[in-house]
Amino acid sequence: MNLHHLLLLLISGLWSPSSARLRYYYLVTEPKTWVQAQSYCRQKYTDLATVDNMAEMEELKGFIPPGFSDSIWIGLKRGPMRLWGWSSGEVLQYTNWNPGEPNGVVTDRCCLKAGGCLKCRHTQNLCLCLEPLGKFVLVKIASNWRDAETYCWQYYTNLATIHSDQEQQDVWDLLTDSDIVWIGLGFDNWLWSDGSKTTFRYWHPGQPYSATDDGNCAMVSTSWGGDWDDTACNGVMSFMCYKAPIKRGIIRLKVTSGGEMDPNDPVVMTNILTQIQQTLRKQGVGSDTTLTWQMRKGKVFSLEKTKEEQQKCSSLNSAISQT
Numbered sequence: 001m002n003l004h005h006l007l008l009l010l011i012s013g014l015w016s017p018s019s020a021r022l023r024y025y026y027l028v029t030e031p032k033t034w035v036q037a038q039s040y041c042r043q044k045y046t047d048l049a050t051v052d053n054m055a056e057m058e059e060l061k062g063f064i065p066p067g068f069s070d071s072i073w074i075g076l077k078r079g080p081m082r083l084w085g086w087s088s089g090e091v092l093q094y095t096n097w098n099p100g101e102p103n104g105v106v107t108d109r110c111c112l113k114a115g116g117c118l119k120c121r122h123t124q125n126l127c128l129c130l131e132p133l134g135k136f137v138l139v140k141i142a143s144n145w146r147d148a149e150t151y152c153w154q155y156y157t158n159l160a161t162i163h164s165d166q167e168q169q170d171v172w173d174l175l176t177d178s179d180i181v182w183i184g185l186g187f188d189n190w191l192w193s194d195g196s197k198t199t200f201r202y203w204h205p206g207q208p209y210s211a212t213d214d215g216n217c218a219m220v221s222t223s224w225g226g227d228w229d230d231t232a233c234n235g236v237m238s239f240m241c242y243k244a245p246i247k248r249g250i251i252r253l254k255v256t257s258g259g260e261m262d263p264n265d266p267v268v269m270t271n272i273l274t275q276i277q278q279t280l281r282k283q284g285v286g287s288d289t290t291l292t293w294q295m296r297k298g299k300v301f302s303l304e305k306t307k308e309e310q311q312k313c314s315s316l317n318s319a320i321s322q323t
C-alpha cells in the first residue's frame with residue numbers, strides 16, 4: 001500500500017521580488033569615513049545604502065530625524081573606470097559620435113541627439129523621451145540632463161536610447177536641425193557598494209563637483225534637503241545602511257513512499273531536506289536561502305488517505321448511518 005505524506009517546508013531567504021520592498025534603511029550616527037562606514041554596514045546589515053528610485057529616496061529621507069544636521073554617507077563611490085552608458089542601464093553598443101567626440105574633460109558629460117555632449121547641468125536643452133512601445137517623444141521643456149531624465153521616468157519610460165542607424169534616423173525625422181535635445185547617453189563612473197546597477201542619482205544642482213577634484217564618495221546633504229553631494233571619502237560623518245528584507249514562504253509537498261520508512265525519522269527528514277536544497281541550488285536559488293521543516297501537531301509529515309481509502313471510509317460511514 002502506498003502511503004501519501006503531506007509535508008510542509010518553510011523556505012526563507014533574501015529574496016527580491018519586483019513588487020516587494022527591497023530595502024530597510026538604518027541611520028547610524030557614529031561618525032566614520034566612507035570605507036569604515038561600508039565595513040560597519042556590511043557587518044551589521046547588508047551594505048551602505050543603495051537608492052534605486054525616487055520612492056526609495058523619499059523613504060530614506062524619512063529616516064533622518066527633523067533638525068539632524070550631520071551629512072550622511074550612502075553607498076555610491078567613484079569607480080576606477082570611466083564609462084559611457086545609457087540612462088536606462090543598457091550597455092553602450094551603438095554610437096554615432098560626431099568626428100572628434102567625445103572631447104574635452106570627460107567628467108559629468110551628457111549627450112545630445114547630434115552626437116556631441118555637454119556638462120549635464122547645462123539647462124538650455126529640450127529632451128527626447130522614449131514611450132513604452134519604443135516611440136520617441138520630443139518634450140519641449142528646457143532642462144538640465146538629470147531633470148530631463150527624471151521627467152522621462154515620470155511620464156514615459158526613459159530618456160531616448162538609440163540602438164541602430166534606423167533609430168538614429170527616426171530621431172532625425174522627429175526633430176528640426178536647430179533642436180538641441182538631450183538623449184539618454186551620459187558619462188557616469190559612480191558605482192554602488194553592493195554592486196547594484198541602478199542609474200538613479202539625486203545630485204544637488206551643480207553636483208557632482210569638487211574644486212579639489214577629490215569628491216569620490218557620495219553623501220546625503222541635510223543642508224540641501226537630502227540632495228546628494230560628492231566629497232572626499234576620508235571625511236567622517238553619519239551614514240545610512242540598508243538591510244534586504246527576509247522573505248518567508250511555505251511550500252506544501254506531497255510525497256509517496258512504499259511504507260518501508262518513517263518519514264518523521266530525523267535522519268530521513270535531514271536527507272530529504274539536503275536533496276531539496278541541492279536541487280534548489282542547481283536551479284539558481286542562492287546560498288542565502290535556508291530551508292527548515294514546519295512542525296504541525298508535533299510532526300512534519302502527516303498521512304493522507306488514498307482515494308480508495310476515502311471511498312471505503314465514506315461507504316463505511318454511510319453503512320453506519322443506515323443501521
Ligand SMILES: [Ca+2]
Binds near residue numbers: 229
Ligand atoms: Ca561636491
